[in-house]
Amino acid sequence: MxxxxxxxxxxxxxxxxxxxxxxxxxxxxxxxxxxxxxxxxxxxxxxxxxxxxxxxxxxGHGHPEVTAAVSEATSRGMVFGAQHTLEIEAAEAFLDAVGWAEQVRFGVSGTEADQGALRLARAATGRNRIVRFSGSYHGWLDNVLMDFQAARPRPASAGQPAKSLSDWIVLPYNDETAVEQAFTDHGDDIAAVIVEPVMCNNGVIPPEPGFLDLLRNLCTKAGALLIFDEVITGFRLSRGGAAEVYGVVPDLAVYGKAVAGGWPVSAMAGSRDLMSLIASGTVNHSGTFNASTMAAAAVIATQRVLREDPxxxxxxxxxxxxxxxxxxxxxxxxxxxxxxxxxxxxxxxxxxxxxxxxxxxxxxxxxxxxxxxxxxxxxxxxxxxxxxxxxxxxxxxxxxxxxxxxxxxxxxxxxxxxxxxx
Ligand SMILES: Cc1ncc(COP(=O)(O)O)c(C=O)c1O
CATH class of the missing domain: 3.90.1150.10 (Aspartate Aminotransferase, domain 1)
Structure with missing residues (x-):
């Protein structure tokens, strides 16, 4: 063979x-x-x-509209070290689909968009601890990669410093009592809860009725941010993702995978107020290839297809x-x-x-x-x-x-x- x-x-x-x-x-x-x-x-x-x-x-593979848009964009060059028209149109199309968010930063991989959201949440709250759920995946970098099997945060890779996971509180998904207890014990230290609103990485587990609302309410009460990791669910469950389907609005959300018809694009979205920390340079989020002409064209074409032929x-x-x-x-x-x-x-x-x-x-x-x-x-x-x-x-x-x-x-x-x- x-x-x-x-x-x-x-x-x-x-x-x-x-x-x-x-x-x-x-x-x-x-x-x-x-x-x-x-x-x-x-x-x-x-x-x-x-x-x-x-x-x-x-x-599907090689969608003709996305392929044509990317190929046309390639002929204009790729990155200019400054904004370009396609990137602005891509952001408008993206925000139109997502509905609740006011601004978006594009990146290349879901992993880095997750990093941006976690950094932004810590900067906005001045706190460090993050709540997550066992079985969830938020990228492969040192401070997020975790052994799924372990009850306590444990590195999943050789070479990953154990102390990089010390700020995590890991709870069972859908366990309301555990989340309430975590907020009772650590509420003042929690910067954010990050959750795959449907836990797709292990088992494709939907939220029990009321679970996402509970996370929303606890975060609001404690002054913590709710981050939806919609890298899988975004644009796949509906144009507005899990936030739309379950009617719960996060403070920040992270997207990837389906956003650009297969082209490598990720995004971090939120309110103008939160994003002002990035706008002012207080929080650094960078990337040479962010919102290349091809990436932006792929977002625009994908979002057009999803809007015109849902x-x-x-x-x-x-x-x-x-x-x-x-x-x-x-x-x-x-x-x-x-x-x-x-x-x-x-x-x-x-x-x-x-x-x-x-x-x-x-x-x-x-x-x-x-x-x-x-x-x-x-x-x-x-x-x-x-x-x-x-x-x-x-x-x-x-x-x-x-x-x-x-x-x-x-x-x-x-x-x-x-x-x-x-
Ligand atoms: C929920 C979730 N977040 C983040 C990531 C990381 O995205 P990427 O592989 O594009 O870095 C993934 C990847 O599968 C994911 O499923």
């Missing part, structure tokens, strides 16, 4: 053969490209893609149909599939105990699922032409249609038939 020779070349020049550690555990394939909901590898094999590059390809109802219907098909296949093969999440992103797992209630509302509840068993299946899924993540997250894009459900269902059926025959 041609794939094998590319993988040998990859291993020779890229650590682990990959460019992000998240990909170390992915099946060894080598893609040449994608179109819409499909990917193609060097052997000419076609895959239906429900991973979307971990989320960014929300409009995919959210299509995605809801697709997601329902796809989940029903997967569930039906699993039942026929006597496998206890558990699916939960939201329309555009859901988690697929296999229950350890088929008779147990596997409701998942915290990261800890994922222990009821045999995550390793599911993860082991992803190589077989890939061989059958179904591209999904080992962690169980499936993303639905605006480009998916019924033919993708049929394709994915055939692959899923093929693998589950093999498993149940063992």
């Amino acid at each position: 041609i794939t094998d020779s590319w993988n040998i070349r990859a291993e020779a020049v890229l650590p682990g053969g990959v460019s992000s550690n998240v990909r170390l555990s992915a099946p060894k394939v080598c893609f040449t490209g994608g179109a819409g909901s499909r990917l193609f590898d060097v052997d000419g094999k076609e895959y239906v893609d429900y991973l979307l590059g971990q989320g960014p390809a929300f409009l 995919p959210y109802e299509r995605i809801r219907a697709h997601s329902e149909k796809l989940k029903a098909s997967l569930t039906d296949i699993a039942v026929r093969h006597d496998i206890s599939l558990r699916i939960h999440g939201v329309d555009a992103a859901f988690h697929v797992g296999i229950a350890k105990d088929p008779s147990a209630n596997s409701k998942v509302s915290t990261y800890q509840d994922l222990a009821s699922l045999d995550l390793a068993r599911y993860s082991d299946l992803t190589a077989a899924f890939a061989r059958a032409g179904l591209w999904v993540a080992g962690r169980g997250v499936w993303y639905v894009s605006a480009a998916h249609d019924d033919t993708d459900i049929a394709f994915a269902s055939r692959a899923f059926e093929h693998v589950l038939a093999e498993v149940s025959a063992r």
Whole structure:
């Protein structure tokens, strides 16, 4: 297979053969490209893609409007060391979609936008402690990367100084009592609560009714800021993201992935008042490549597509149909599939105990699922032409249609038939 020779070349020049550690555990394939909901590898094999590059390809791969806009922008040059027209239009389009925010700073990765929001929250409040929730992910840098399994903040990487995590208070997601207690104990020291409003990184866990409101109220009362990490949920749940869907307005929010149709763009948004700390230079947020012409053009084109042809109802219907098909296949093969999440992103797992209630509302509840068993299946899924993540997250894009459900269902059926025959 041609794939094998590319993988040998990859291993020779890229650590682990990959460019992000998240990909170390992915099946060894080598893609040449994608179109819409499909990917193609060097052997000419076609895959239906429900991973979307971990989320960014929300409009599908190579969306013609985004591609044309980026290519036109490239011809104007890339960065000028000063503002340009596209960047202002991108900010206007972005804020129109988000609704509640007054100003936005663009960046390149979600990780750095999270850093900006945390720095801004500490500067605005003069406090240091930050509340977060176990299982959430806010980037790979020293002061945020945490071992998901640990009850207390613990580095997840060699070389990460343990003391860089000393300001965190880590609580179980959806646990109102724990959050109330943390504010009782440390309210005066808490600069911010940062939360993935739907905890997509581990389990795609929606907030229990009232949970986000509670965070909002506690933050307001204590003079702390509420930061929504909408890197996954932004523009994917609705144009206004989770803030719109759940009707809770944060003080700051961070976006990435879907904001620019797959182009590397992130954003940090908030009120003019908070952003004035950046405007005055009191808080530093910088970046050579921030709001390049291509990035800005990609934001404008993506936001235009989402505004003029909102995919959210299509995605809801697709997601329902796809989940029903997967569930039906699993039942026929006597496998206890558990699916939960939201329309555009859901988690697929296999229950350890088929008779147990596997409701998942915290990261800890994922222990009821045999995550390793599911993860082991992803190589077989890939061989059958179904591209999904080992962690169980499936993303639905605006480009998916019924033919993708049929394709994915055939692959899923093929693998589950093999498993149940063992
Ligand atoms: C919720 C959340 N925040 C931040 C990040 C970091 O974004 P990036 O990988 O673009 O640095 C991610 C990445 O998956 C994420 O899911």
